[in-house]
Amino acid sequence: MEAATPLRKPHVRAAGNHVAIDGLVVEDEAAARLVRERQEAGADPAATITDAIEIGARVLDREQTGANADFVKSEFEKVSKEVEREFGDNAREVAEQLGKKVDEVFHPESGHLAKSLEELFSDGSSRAVQNRVKEIVGEAMQRSREDLLRQFSSAGDKNPLADFKTGTMELIKAADERQHTTQRALLAQMGELEKQLQGLRDEKDKLEQLDAERERGTAKGRTYEEQVVEALDAIAEAQGDCCDAVGDLPGASGRTGDAVISIDAAAGPVRGRIVFEAKDRRLSAPRAREELSRALEQRDADFAVLVVPGEEEVPAKMRPLREWGGDSLIVTYDPEEGSRLALEVGYRLARARVLMAKAGDGEVDSEAVRTQVERALAEMVEVRKVKSQLTGAKTSIDNAYGIVEAIAARVRCHLQEIDSLVLPAVGKASDAPPARAEDADQGPDQPALGAL
Known part of the structure; x- marks a missing residue:
């Protein structure tokens, strides 16, 4: 009995986007049947094996990605629960402290804001804002009236309306003259229009007389x-x-x-x-x-x-x-x-x-x-x-x-x-027979x- 010859060990090597396979034997009924049927149909067995490897690689990659996503999701849920628990505790503490501070500031009776507003806007307080605003505005208006009166009553260069007054008076006089001229022209035109209207009336009377004559x-x-x-x-x-x-x-x-x-x-x-x-x-x-x-x-x-x-x-x-x-x-x-x-x-x-x-x-x-x-x-x-x-x-x-x-x-x-x-x-x-049409x-x- 002859000694069995040992098979060569398979060798697989990946280089860049290429995979080299040497001496690899795959024992799989579905893969063997697919290669056999494709070969009988005239297809290249190497191309069939290449397609099977490419498709299988993509399937394995998607399964690995899904497994990674599930792991990440479970870890994220675990961390989020911890964060939520810690955030709830911190939020309760912050809310309690914020409530105390708000009460200190905005409490309607003992709050700092209510006391300050009463002091600043009460009618009986000398520091009330409306009273101070009224005093300041009154003083400013008084000074403004005095300054305007002195400025506009002056005929010198300090009066900014001096040129305006002079120009306005000249424009008013010119407009008055133009108005008089226009009125005279309008009166003349109205006279002409009255003459034309009278002429039209006379012409209308003549036309009516002409229509009557025609009738x-x-x-x-x-x-x-x-x-x-x-x-x-x-x-x-x-x-x-x-x-x-x-x-x-x-x-x-x-x-x-x-x-x-x-x-x-x-x-x-x-x-x-x-x-x-x-x-x-x-x-x-x-x-x-x-x-x-x-x-x-x-x-x-x-x-x-x-x-x-x-x-x-x-x-x-x-x-x-x-x-x-x-x-x-x-x-x-x-x-x-x-x-x-x-x-x-x-x-x-x-x-x-x-x-x-x-x-x-x-x-x-x-x-x-x-x-x-x-x-x-x-x-x-x-x-x-x-x-x-x-x-x-x-x-x-x-x-x-x-x-x-x-x-x-x-x-x-x-x-x-x-x-x-x-x-x-x-x-x-x-009495005679009728004549022909061409004779008549x-x-x-x-x-x-x-x-x-």
Whole structure:
């Protein structure tokens, strides 16, 4: 039997942060199983042993630290109990001695502090603080008053308020002068403001008067509109037409247009519509055209007539009874004159234009209509001449009005002939099949009545 070879003694050495192990064998089932499983899993056995040593070292270190902490805690509790016991004994002794000293000083009857306070603050004691303070303050105030009186009553350099008094007086005088100057300027400004205020009041009165005039003008325009509608109603009744006052009624898209004439509405179907717009003031030519265009559109009319009180209200570069655009003209009507001849002429001319537009081509003798229109317009020129003569020669008023009535009768005859020429053609057109829209429409190049 061979002799057993003795194993080498393990050697462990620590150097810095490193530990060297030589010939050490660890008999531990958990450590052996862990190394074996890690090795089978492909891990390095040396790394596994290194991790186990590092982790075990940290665990041992924490356990050693806990053991040290428990020792320190037990020692501290032992010392604290001794200190607490000694401190309690000393505190009782100190409290007893302090109580005796406090009683000696602060006892309300026999204490040193009570006796000293009674001596220092009693009213009957000569050493009382308030009595001494009162005496000292009285003496100091007396000396201070005397010193101030001597100092401030002096006019020399010793008086610190001498310069202040001089400067104050100068400033007061300067301020007084500035105040007087400012007051004078303010009085002047107030005078100007009063003038401006009076001007504003006058302007306000003028504006109020202007507003009143505007209101009266609006009322006047309303009255003129009603008079025009009344005259149109009388003319329409004689023609078998219907006159509707629509000034307060909304149209298709507005209220432009004061009266609408429905031609032949009293005897049968409506053959056309004429809209009348009454204005008691002068409009510009573009504004007049715009008003009549809106009236045509909003009242769905075939012809538009602008009625004004006299020649002065006719728009610039426009003449009464002169048609433009094929669907508009201007007439004059002054209710105060009592004659509605010009209004009737404009009415009848517009009526003839609408009836001619409704009739077919070749069914109306245009030449005859044009002749009658020219005669009627010429007679109206004579009427205007006679009216101008009436204005300048009052002595011939009766004869001139007779001439006017005769001419008016002739004008009405011409208008009757126009109706007699137009109405048969309109009757034929109503029996015929309806014309196409492009044949019935007349563009802006349609000739005026005087050019037929």
